[in-house]
Amino acid sequence: MPEIHEVATLTSKGQITLPKPIRQALGVDAGGKVAFDLRKGQVIVTRADTEHQDPDIEAFLGLLEADIRTGQRVRSLPDDLVRAMLVNAGHAIDLDEDIDGKVAL
Incomplete structure (x- = not known):
């Protein structure tokens, strides 16, 4: 370049x-x-x-954007999700790290 x-x-x-x-x-x-x-x-x-963005995250951000544009309050998140987000906030994530336990898709 x-x-x-x-x-x-x-x-x-x-x-x-x-x-x-x-x-x-x-x-x-x-x-x-x-x-x-x-x-x-x-x-x-x-x-x-x-091309590598997560479609679920994009959909979630789309919902937030729609709520904000229409002036609606953002819907409440489930308490367990909020706790998990707070626990992991600021922690580095290695996307190549193996996942422990079973994964259901």
Whole structure:
């Protein structure tokens, strides 16, 4: 990938426009997704490939977005799910790690 140096201005809402040469180099258009990673004080911008996203998580996020857009309150989560989420919050997850126990699909 060619070296490109571009400057973007941050708006009062914290938004930037990705400069055209950067969009072209990443191969993203309107509606495309980019990922931002902070590494040792530098922000790395990459194209976010959506082909490996979890469809269940996408469906859940879609429900949340629909609730927020219509002004409805987000539905309550089951207590056991909330407890499990709180227990695991902030813990690193190794997706390649073997799963202990039985898994029902």
